[in-house]
Amino acid sequence: xxxxxxxxxxxxxxxHRLARRHLINEFRRGRLRQDQVCDAHxxxxxxxxxxxxxxxxxxxxxxxxxxxxxxxVFGPRLPSHGRCxxxxxxxxxxxxxPDELTAYVVEACxxxxxxxxxxxxxxxxxxPVRRSS
Ligand SMILES: [Zn+2]
Numbered sequence: 001x002x003x004x005x006x007x008x009x010x011x012x013x014x015x016h017r018l019a020r021r022h023l024i025n026e027f028r029r030g031r032l033r034q035d036q037v038c039d040a041h042x043x044x045x046x047x048x049x050x051x052x053x054x055x056x057x058x059x060x061x062x063x064x065x066x067x068x069x070x071x072x073v074f075g076p077r078l079p080s081h082g083r084c085x086x087x088x089x090x091x092x093x094x095x096x097x098p099d100e101l102t103a104y105v106v107e108a109c110x111x112x113x114x115x116x117x118x119x120x121x122x123x124x125x126x127x128p129v130r131r132s133s
Contacts (some may be wrong), residue, residue, distance in 0.1 A: 003043035003081040005074055008104050010117030020116045024060045037061060040108050040115035043081070044070065048108035051086035055107055065111035075101035075124065095123040 005011055013019040026032045038061055040048075052068030059065045071091065072082035076099045085091045085103070094101055101124035108115040 003041050005072075005082065005104065007041040007044065008072070008106055008117045009115055011104070011120075013117070016117050016119065020118075023116065027061060034061065034112065038109070038113040038115075040113040044106065044108050044115055045110055045113055047084045049110045051084060052108065052110075053086075057107075059109035059111060059114055061114040062109060062112035065109045067107045067109055067114075069118070070106050070108060072104045072106065073101050073123065074104070075099050091123070096126050097124045098126055098128060099124045101125075 010016050010019050023032065023037055027034065027037050047070045048068040052070045055067035055069045057067045059067050071085045073085055073091070073094050074082045078101070082104070083094070085094065091103065094103075100122070103119075103121040103123050104117060105119040105121070106115060106117050
């Protein structure tokens with residue numbers, strides 16, 4: 001079971017916030033079991049624990065843990081499982097690349113393994129500066 005972009009729930013959805021709210025509501029109404037919404041990939045949980053930044057928001061499912069945010073960047077010349085970015089500096093470096101990259105910001109709960117994609121941000125695509133000699 002390898003980690004890839006399809007491991008990020010909400011990928012392909014247009015409005016991530018709406019999809020997130022819908023899922024949480026379905027869980028609260030009892031239409032979804034906890035194991036159906038708390039199924040984060042082990043890699044994601046590991047990243048959330050080790051390099052995730054605090055989201056200052058309690059987990060909507062277990063309400064006990066603070067959510068953590070993890071950013072993955074996918075694109076050419078990056079590992080197929082994405083590059084897990086932990087600092088703003090690293091992200092800025094990737095953003096300065098000419099490649100078309102995509103950053104995925106995911107929230108994850110290390111307590112119950114809830115996870116959801118929050119934002120998909122196109123980065124990179126920086127045109128090389130032409131030097132006039
Ligand atoms: Zn939780």
